[in-house]
């Protein structure tokens with residue numbers, strides 16, 4: 001069985017977001033790039049499934065759509081333990097385009113399970129995984145918090161409002177995963193970093209594909225007004241303010 | 250041309266987010282000078298469907314099929330796309346929740362329709378079609394232009410509110426003849442906590458962090474939540490430590506929520522935490538450290554120990570009722 005994990009390359013979560021060229025472009029100067037936190041958890045879980053001798057997972061690879069500057073992120077995925085990395089050489093500007101590129105690759109090189117994170121922490125599109133499922137005509141399960149294999153079936157938990165559902169799905173499958181899927185993301189060890197240098201990072205030419213959306217401009221949120229302080233000995237004043245000033249009680 | 254709103258139900262019932270969706274799309278359809286069609290999938294009683302008339306749903310198409318009570322994104326996307334084709338709909342709108350996230354991208358691919366998710370207000374412009382959405386986990390906003398003839402958007406909670414606009418409702422039934430092979434996922438069991446207020450839907454949330462010092466201290470958090478009819482939540486280290494369940498973790502890597510009122514008790518206000526709560530209408534911070542960054546994003550603050558302040562607050566809330 002082969003598992004493919006979609007990787008998005010995103011600014012570190014502590015990044016102070018700035019824009020340039022009249023607020024039409026993200027200013028990436030000085031930005032540290034990381035594997036999208038959910039994708040990192042997905043990769044961790046995929047590797048756990050591979051290591052479990054009861055399963056027959058023989059490959060865990062990662063795929064990413066982006067330019068050469070993102071190779072460091074893919075090397076990190078290899079250092080964490082992925083067998084191969086594929087980079088489709090294109091600018092990831094629109095979810096439909098990105099999903100279409102990955103689907104085009106999958107059509108030629110089938111995988112049994114595709115993992116994707118619930119969203120990318122930069123543009124928060126929440127759509128690539130489910131789009132791949134549709135391009136491929138695969139089943140898909142979203143909001144996945146746990147994945148286990150049972151022969152050729154996949155047993156998943158999916159979060160629903162106020163609870164969860166246990167689901168059995170057939171392969172091939174796209175699982176869009178979120179928090180809970182793995183306990184903590186794996187950190188590359190020295191040996192992994194050494195081995196990653198020898199692992200294949202294949203660069204694939206992009207397929208002809210349309211973009212359906214475009215970014216027009218960015219805005220930063222308005223500065224928030226000062227915080228009104230209430231004395232700890234007079235909390236009833238807070239209740240009063242929440243009722244009559246903020247009108248939220 | 251018309252606007253389709255997909256009204257998701259939960260065990261045959263609609264929620265406030267559905268009423269917001271109908272209010273939003275009613276307004277959108279009026280601005281576009283076109284018809285609004287509300288689509289419901291799975292078994293829903295006529296009376297419940299009619300409740301959407303209060304927010305302007307004149308025409309409802311109901312796929313009243315028990316086989317479709319559980320969300321199968323592939324099936325739902327097929328039904329909605331089919332209806333969009335029959336009706337010539339060019340704008341498809343749903344709520345940004347578990348189901349919207351699963352279905353909207355599939356419709357986007359099926360109909361070659363550009364998509365924008367978690368839209369924050371009515372479109373900034375109709376022609377070209379430009380919407381505003383949050384990016385970088387709440388740190389910024391982006392104006393996204395959708396260029397395709399058909400557009401799919403999901404709308405964020407509390408982006409519009411609900412506006413009453415009573416109309417007479419006409420309900421049509423639709424049976425889509427679907428391929429049984431599409432139902433490839435099977436729900437084996439379902440667990441639900443029915444006694445608790447659901448975090449994603451809650452108007453008030455009481456959230457606590459590492460400042461609580463021990464999972465044994467959570468009684469004061471639960472009591473305040475109980476007095477307010479609020480949901481409980483927590484910061485990431487609290488769920489990582491197993492003090493509280495994962496479903497309570499809010500922030501950039503947990504749930505992103507937008508309640509009317511958010512209490513942050515013993516939470517420092519790290520940027521990744523704030524990313525998940527910055528769309529709250531009102532934030533109250535309780536922290537022993539007057540320099541804690543959470544006071545920089547809060548509307549009201551109390552410098553004090555959670556173990557003393559929370560019980561007093563619970564009492565004050567109870568007294569004010």
Ligand SMILES: Cc1cc2nc3c(=O)[nH]c(=O)nc-3n(C[C@H](O)[C@H](O)[C@H](O)COP(=O)(O)OP(=O)(O)OC[C@H]3O[C@@H](n4cnc5c(N)ncnc54)[C@H](O)[C@@H]3O)c2cc1C
Nearest residue numbers: 458459460484485500501502515516517521522537554555
């Ligand atoms: C990639 C990444 C993603 C992350 N995602 C998230 C996320 O989604 N959500 C999230 O929450 N965090 C996230 N974090 C972690 C985040 O950076 C912070 O570490 C975390 O939010 C801190 O949690 P806390 O405020 O509960 O704890 P602390 O930072 O330890 O703060 C505890 C606070 O309690 C106060 N305090 C102590 N004792 C008392 C008392 N008796 N009474 C009142 N106040 C008291 C202290 O003054 C302090 O401000 C992420 C980090 C990374 C690197």
